[in-house]
Amino acid sequence: MNTSLLLQLLVNGVIVGMLYGIVAMCFVLIYKSTQVVNFAQGEFVVLGAWVCLSLVVSMGLPFWLAFLFSLVFMMVFGILVQVILLRPLVGEPVISVIMATIGLSIFMQATMNWIFGNNAVRFPQVFDQATVSIGGLNVETAYLMSLVLSLVVMGMFFWFFQYSRWGLAMRATAWNQQIAQSLGISVGRVFAMAWAISAVVSGIAGVVIGLVSAVSNSLAIIGIKVFPAVIVGGLDSIVGAIIGGLTIGILENLAEFVDGQYLQIGNMYSVAPFYVLLIILMIKPYGLFGTPDIERV
Amino acid sequence: MAHVPNPRPTGDFRVSYAADRTLFKTKNETYFVIGGILLVALAPLFFGGYVLSQLILIGIYAIAALGLNVLTGMTGQISLGHGAFFGFGAFASAWIAGNGIPVMLAIPLAGMMTMAVGMIFGIPAARLKGLYLAIATLASQYILQDFFARADWFTGGTYGSLAETASFFGYALDSDASYLYLVLFWVIVSFVGVANLARTRDGRALVAVRDHYLSAEIMGINLTKYRILSFGISSFFAGIGGALYGHYLGFVSAEGFTILLSIEFLAMIIIGGLGSVSGSLLGAAFILLLPQAMEIFANAVATVVPAIAQGTAYIKQMSVGAAIILFLVLEPEGLVHRWRMMRASWKLYPFSH
Numbered sequence: 001m002n003t004s005l006l007l008q009l010l011v012n013g014v015i016v017g018m019l020y021g022i023v024a025m026c027f028v029l030i031y032k033s034t035q036v037v038n039f040a041q042g043e044f045v046v047l048g049a050w051v052c053l054s055l056v057v058s059m060g061l062p063f064w065l066a067f068l069f070s071l072v073f074m075m076v077f078g079i080l081v082q083v084i085l086l087r088p089l090v091g092e093p094v095i096s097v098i099m100a101t102i103g104l105s106i107f108m109q110a111t112m113n114w115i116f117g118n119n120a121v122r123f124p125q126v127f128d129q130a131t132v133s134i135g136g137l138n139v140e141t142a143y144l145m146s147l148v149l150s151l152v153v154m155g156m157f158f159w160f161f162q163y164s165r166w167g168l169a170m171r172a173t174a175w176n177q178q179i180a181q182s183l184g185i186s187v188g189r190v191f192a193m194a195w196a197i198s199a200v201v202s203g204i205a206g207v208v209i210g211l212v213s214a215v216s217n218s219l220a221i222i223g224i225k226v227f228p229a230v231i232v233g234g235l236d237s238i239v240g241a242i243i244g245g246l247t248i249g250i251l252e253n254l255a256e257f258v259d260g261q262y263l264q265i266g267n268m269y270s271v272a273p274f275y276v277l278l279i280i281l282m283i284k285p286y287g288l289f290g291t292p293d294i295e296r297v
Numbered sequence: 298m299a300h301v302p303n304p305r306p307t308g309d310f311r312v313s314y315a316a317d318r319t320l321f322k323t324k325n326e327t328y329f330v331i332g333g334i335l336l337v338a339l340a341p342l343f344f345g346g347y348v349l350s351q352l353i354l355i356g357i358y359a360i361a362a363l364g365l366n367v368l369t370g371m372t373g374q375i376s377l378g379h380g381a382f383f384g385f386g387a388f389a390s391a392w393i394a395g396n397g398i399p400v401m402l403a404i405p406l407a408g409m410m411t412m413a414v415g416m417i418f419g420i421p422a423a424r425l426k427g428l429y430l431a432i433a434t435l436a437s438q439y440i441l442q443d444f445f446a447r448a449d450w451f452t453g454g455t456y457g458s459l460a461e462t463a464s465f466f467g468y469a470l471d472s473d474a475s476y477l478y479l480v481l482f483w484v485i486v487s488f489v490g491v492a493n494l495a496r497t498r499d500g501r502a503l504v505a506v507r508d509h510y511l512s513a514e515i516m517g518i519n520l521t522k523y524r525i526l527s528f529g530i531s532s533f534f535a536g537i538g539g540a541l542y543g544h545y546l547g548f549v550s551a552e553g554f555t556i557l558l559s560i561e562f563l564a565m566i567i568i569g570g571l572g573s574v575s576g577s578l579l580g581a582a583f584i585l586l587l588p589q590a591m592e593i594f595a596n597a598v599a600t601v602v603p604a605i606a607q608g609t610a611y612i613k614q615m616s617v618g619a620a621i622i623l624f625l626v627l628e629p630e631g632l633v634h635r636w637r638m639m640r641a642s643w644k645l646y647p648f649s650h
Contacts, residue, residue: 037428088626094427095375100625102560107618114611227432271443274436281421281433
């Protein structure tokens, strides 16, 4: 048993899992408040990363400014997607909405391939020190930042939904649109805001992933990895999304460890989450924290 | 569904149930279909390799899209794994033919094998529907894809496997012209089969499951049985389509059967018309020809704006995504609906309202 490798993979799992959790949270936010499954979530992540990177590289902006600009860009983008693409589809069957976001993801993938190229690009040196020493352990600054940012985002989500006026409005809309509307909440604006927040937070996740590894279009796979995470946690639970993300991140790395040490099958890393997904769907379709959908006639 | 006037010719009285259930509603419809089949059958006399290869591919994709239409259009279940079943059919047929069974038999056998696999992956459908089912089929897409890359004995692993050339009583179907007839045969069999399915008890049960599953269950329809059966039927046609595809190319490799193919199949039935038999054919032709039309268009623009030239490949992919979105927003009922409207306005002219 290779303990140090296991430990390293577990730490990896937690960091990757946090990022899965953040993206899953964005996904759940959109599903909970607008009943739309966003298959283009992964492309949102990549878009945020590319915009920030190209602002840093080709415009020569300092990182923090570029980061802010890319978040503003993502906000506008999220609102536009909701207003132009999804507002006409309100009330349409599930398959139409699913296909619309799938179409969006294909379109975005092709466009980004064209504009930003097919290669992986690394961010230029953003932090002065590449590693920070904490209690004798050398940790990469980018990893540390990703952890801190993830926690900050989660804290902001909590504050927003628990205490702010708009957060309450969004929870009310998610619970029952008609009652929310009759209490004077503008449901259309809440929908647009859900997409805006989701796009912005996806953008943050994209930049963080870009800092940790590199920016490339293949990062969009995170949009697919989100599905196991949200099914484990329950499709409409934000806490569940984070726990699901962590579970899937750790599970992936454990699968790699078991595979590499004992089984030697190869590629377990990428498929294990989907087996878990099927098993969870068979025994507990609404996940650990989701609300069962009870139908009465 | 929006109301489309569907006027009958004068004097066409239906006096028995049998007359009301005919496959073709009017004589003209019969002539139209037979004429279409004859035209395709005569195509090798007039056209060269490119047109024939496009016809073959349209036929192959139409068979698979028809299968997905049984699942999604008739039964109302979404599958994001159809491309993987298509691939499974291709590998299965290559494997069966590789073990010494004639290709003509291997194709239906591969369909059966894919049907069995589809029913296994359809088991979650017994409990799930809508979005949850879509996610479950997404998982089956990735699991099957992983299986293709790993099962060396079956698929040749990452190297892919060779599919034998089909032969008919010793006559090798190795040219586009001869293979076209094989594909045409299977297209007719599948389309007549599904058109008939819609008229049977089982077919009506599938539609009932789609329209209101609780009422269907109260009327004595076994939900689990029909949901899994519809997965089976759908994968059977995916398998047939895949087998024909494999033997046409002569070589099957796992790279072609990604989630993108599954999405293209869904796009075909949405653009053609959900639940419509003829729509599957229209949609397959549309999705296959659209990127090529866009390529010609992009090349024409590139002579004026040279910057476009390097983006041709991306424009092709963008056009598929844009077509899905535009059809959903502007014409959710698909090409078939357009066609019905045109026919109605022609029949009712000059009293179009």
